[in-house]
Amino acid sequence: MEFCKAAKTECDKIIAKYPEKRAAMLPVLYLAEKEFGHISPEVEKYVGKLLDVPPVKVHEVMTFYTLIAAKPRGKYHFQICRGLSCDLKGCVKIIDYLSEKLGLSSDETSDDLMYTFTPVECLAACETAPMMQLNEDYYGNLTKEKIDDILKENS
């Protein structure tokens, strides 16, 4: 378990930006997620070694934050907002619809590793409620038809 040469260079560059090595924790975990797909216990150990912190401290960070994958995630990660503004605009129906379409309940990943479905808290785009995030991008003013279109484009 080791970064390829390019990732190692990138990692060194990240660490150099901070006054303390450990501060590079989140960016190095993001880098490791990109390189290895998810953060397994072995990756935690490796990141700990890179940052001179015990693996248990890396694990603590992994269990605290929700965005960095501890298990394999689907190619398409749907994070659909269940926050108050989205709730007022009827997100419950959209969440149920998407869940049914994907055949996944909360926090599940499909066996073929195509889809992950996660209802999440306010994504700070309440002006477009109901909304969701699919991988890097936000999609707002969701309707069932719009969900159908998005699913067609991403399969």
Next chain:
Amino acid sequence: MSEKIISKFFDIEDSHTIEIYEKHGGYETIRKVLKQWTPEQIIEEVSNANLRGLGGAGFPAGRKWSFIPKDSPKPKYLVINADESEPGTFKDRYVIDHYTHGLFEGIMIASYAIGAHKAFIYIRGEYIRQTERLVEQIEAAYEKGYLGKGIFGSKFDLDLIVHRGAGAYICGEETALLESLEGKKGWPRMKPPFPAIEGAFHSPTIVNNVETLAYVPTIIKNGADSFANLGSERNGGLRLYSISGHVKNPGVYELPMGIPLREIIYEHAGGLENGNGIKAVIPGGSSSPILTPNEIDVNMDFDSLAAIGSMLGSAGIIVMDDSTCMVRALYVVTRFYHHESCGQCTPCREGTGWAEKVLKRILDGAGRPEDVDNLVEIADNIIGNTICPLGDAAALPIQSYVKKFREEFEYHVREGKCDVKGQ
């Protein structure tokens, strides 16, 4: 048309680039500052402008900067809070997307004022596109010599680093943010010491919100009075109001501090959808105590909202029309705080969980006669008994919803259903 400062750039194409920003007078102020201003003069100007912290707490920005110890041999840091996670708030995203270099110029001036040579932008993890934008525009600024060693040909060095969070509301709280920046889980710290004395990496640190810093160049450019006069007493300038919920035109509106809430809802956001009436309004993010229709003539500044027992907070306004079930609304809000409690203090961890459970059973028609009082008691036990303000942020909505809509909660418990039309 009232004056605009930041939102002027929302409709300009490529306003996030150095070229367009400079075409509109950008980076003139920092050049002048580096040649002609002392740090003390900057701090005084920002104080006189009555610029308040726009992340939520409203602490006067100039005064906060003045707490940085001058004689400390340690490095100083500026940390920019771009965590934007108070539900109902989405303004900082617009600043980052469209006023990118305006934010950077504010960061440069503030860093110069407090003597920081390293600044960190802590951005919420979901803002991937905004992170990309910041990284790309920071690179462009380095290339021009606007960041790095001797910025703008001066003797002042400044590095700017983007640090992406990883999904935790609590990391918006400044001390949790600092823990997170240091590579730890985001558990808030006890204060004192305050960050200005011991913040990031055991060094004096100023934490400011994105929007707060974005107003700094204009203050220095046009003078403290001209900014102060745009707002109300002790609440200087304009600010970005995020408005969502049942209004016709949800969005971000840049308007004076102290403008009546009613005006924002009806004149700027187009009033309510479907011609419905208002049932309730959250004035400043989901943590702020809720207002009833007869309270919406309040002026939107920190002091006026505090005077009626609420908060301006992040100015994230959420409007609920008369088809809204208040039990459901409070359930959604409480579920959020329970989910986001870091678990460090028992009253917050247990109280939010218990309140969520009680609300769920009331919603499901299984409420018990004592449940409404239970909720109030749970909230009372949280307030004042926790390390960070998230506990209060969870408890204040519970108290205010139950107090102002008690009959609705009691009806739910008694009848096992909702009496609001449309539910």
